[in-house]
Amino acid sequence: MTLVRRVGTLLLAPALAVAIAVVISAVVMGLLGVSPVQVLKVMVDLGDTPSQQITAVVAILNRALPLFLAGLAVAIGFRMSLFNIGVEGQYRMATIMAATIGAAVALPAPLHIALIIVVAMAVGAIWAGIVAVLKVTRGVSEVISSIMLNFIALGLASYLLTGPFRGSPEGASIVSTAQIPESGRLGGLNGVFDVLGLANPPRQLYGFLLIAVVVGVVIWVLLQRTRFGFDLRATGLSPSAASASGVDARRMVVKTMLLSGAVAGLVGLPDLLGRTYEYSSDFTSGLGFLGIAVALLGRNNPGGIALAAILYAFLDRASVPLQSASLPSSVVTIIQGTIVLAVVVANEIAGRITRRAAERASRQSSGPPPDDSMTTRQVPGVVSEGTP
């Protein structure tokens, strides 16, 4: 198969999904008496001046970062047919712990940041590890236990925030942890714009972008190029075939959940290290659930997840301009929702199309069987004379 065709089949399902979602959303907007064309215009309008446009791009990328990481965490589970719905709880726990510990210690900058990242990953992994342990020892479905742990995480986080981890003064309207000192903060990447000769926007492009790219590449290599990744994917495709091939299925569940949880632990860090420097009661929420949609749309492939995250971030960004244009910003939610529905349908359709194409190709190459091979390869065998 040529590269063009391979990329074509890869993009087929997501493109189909987005197209279906746009059509359905347009119909819904039409029913609501909103002009879809106008909405589209507002959405793609990133601003009048170059400075505004770059600001919008930075906003999209900053939003896409946590979505990408959340999608990645979900996708790791999906690759072995584990549905980690618990990314939401995992990143909340990870972020509050990382914020608290980050604020409590004083270290040189690189070490300080590294410590915060390690803490976040460890907490995320531990929280996901509970799910894995319950699954392999007690057979509890990871879907159930990770949803339950989301509630526990949210409750626990607000208890910790209002109790032992509170850093904000008594009576403040927003309760938060103590601020992470300068050495634990990650600078922006706006220098890039100066180098490129572009306008430097007022908002900083998160430095975590570099780390996320590295994480994405590492996960891709791990899944696609290593033995561990092969075992993981094999277990996802067929648990019985994988265990017959020597994969320890239970150990694999634990490893995969730990990995997924560790990546989930990173989800809150772009905001924490680049903007808020504290965990608060109004910290970005819902990233774990959006991550499921992003992973689905990106077909569990890091590259696809990056594109899907940018698309979702692009849609999210549009809600403010839509409001200022006195259009309902909920169309963003409608489009995002229909994408999720459409992607499930489209994945199935695209899967069938590619499978049928492959079957056709293999039939053409295999049939009809050459006559001589049937006769010459006959060996002394065991077709009997029958019974007397």
Add this chain to the structure above:
Amino acid sequence: MTESTPLAVELRGITKRFPGVVANSDIELRVARGEVHAIVGENGAGKSTLMKTLYGMHRPDEGQILVDGREVHLRSPNDAIAAGIGMVHQHFMLADNFTVLENIVLGSEPTKGGRLDRATARRRITEISDSYSLGLEPDALVEELGVGDRQRVEIAKVLYRGATILILDEPTAVLVPQEVDELFGNLAELKREGLTVIFISHKLDEVRKVADSITVIRRGTTVGTADPRTTTARQLAEMMVGAELPTPATRDSTVRETPVLRIDHLTVPGAPGSRAVVDDVSMTVREGEVVGIAGVEGNGQSELIDAVLGLRVPSAGTVVLGDEDITDWSTRQRREGGVGFIPEDRHRQGMLLEAPLWENRILGHQTRPPAVKGAFIDRKAAREDTARIMSEYDVRAPGPNTPAVALSGGNQQKLIVGREMSAHPRVLLAAHPTRGVDVGAQSVIWELLKDARAEGLGIVLVSADLEELIGLSDTLHVMLRGQLVATVDPRQVTPEELGGYMTGGHEATPAGAA
């Protein structure tokens, strides 16, 4: 078969094409009313396609279908049922938690005032059951029935819908010999009542026993008809394959002294409260030896293989590979240590159907060259080695990137055999290595097993095909209820004797012996 009675079913020049392949071409079939007509052919010859045409599941591209002398156009199974054609599928389509009555009426329920009219249903089912001696209990739950009873429910389901022509797709594949005899008794009843039965099979002895006439299909077309009274199974087989079959050759023993696999008093527990599924089994496999395990399916063969592979934890006993005790080893260690595996269900244990062939080449060999380099997968080498296996083992597919699901069963199996042989195992666990593959692939696989045996490989062969067991084995054990109950000399034993041991009655005349 007189001139005046129209044929129950006549197919004239049926051709069915799928993209890139002609599944049926110019099929001619004449089935007289009131006979059992067998259609035989090897796997992939086009039997199923033909039956789907006759049952209205797809429409032929060319040709005519005549039922009772009138041309019919079958657009769906409903049309076929209306024309009096019913189908009993190989895989039962019954709701386990429903009663026999409920299953039979499902989809064509008699109603009274909008509610299921159980009394009418019961009366009709009892009528059907009595007139064809099906012995059905309308209120029994299907999940409590055995395989033979379930099959009779399927037959009753078809009869309930007024079918006069019954298509039975490989009906004996799931039955033990005694049940096969019962089925044949039922078919005789159906025939006596004037119904027509089309019986699809590739088991030639059975076909000769039950059929009144036989049509042979080869490579999508009918190659002829045969009279079971005057045709031998061998002649039929030759018609099916289109070539003369060689006789089973006597072979020199290649058994050496060194044991490669020793199983000592191995016991695998069953579900709590039930007997052990593998019960105190001891056996030795030496280099160059094929140790066959005969037995009716479900007597612990699969569990024994699983235990040797490390997929099941034994409660007692040891497994020794070469001179190392591997009882506590993981599956991966065992596979690295030289245990090859051809699973009985290749889709469940042997393949990743959605993955490309080169990834399937790696499966089971994730820790060994050529597929891996350290912790990384060597994609290039894996692809190259897959291409090598494909050419050496005659796997017909476009290339290593083809997904496994696109291959026919025979080609999938050849890939598995090639993959396992390429790792040069010391012991090969081969469970039903030729199940569901065509005759061509079957011969190739037998040949490969024999070559490997000659080179010193020890093979544990589990099979339901008694001829295969007798033909390939050097030592033959019989497994019954988890135990090895007999060891026989494959050079002396007949399939009939073997059948007797398998069912527990040494003296009993096994079913299948006419």
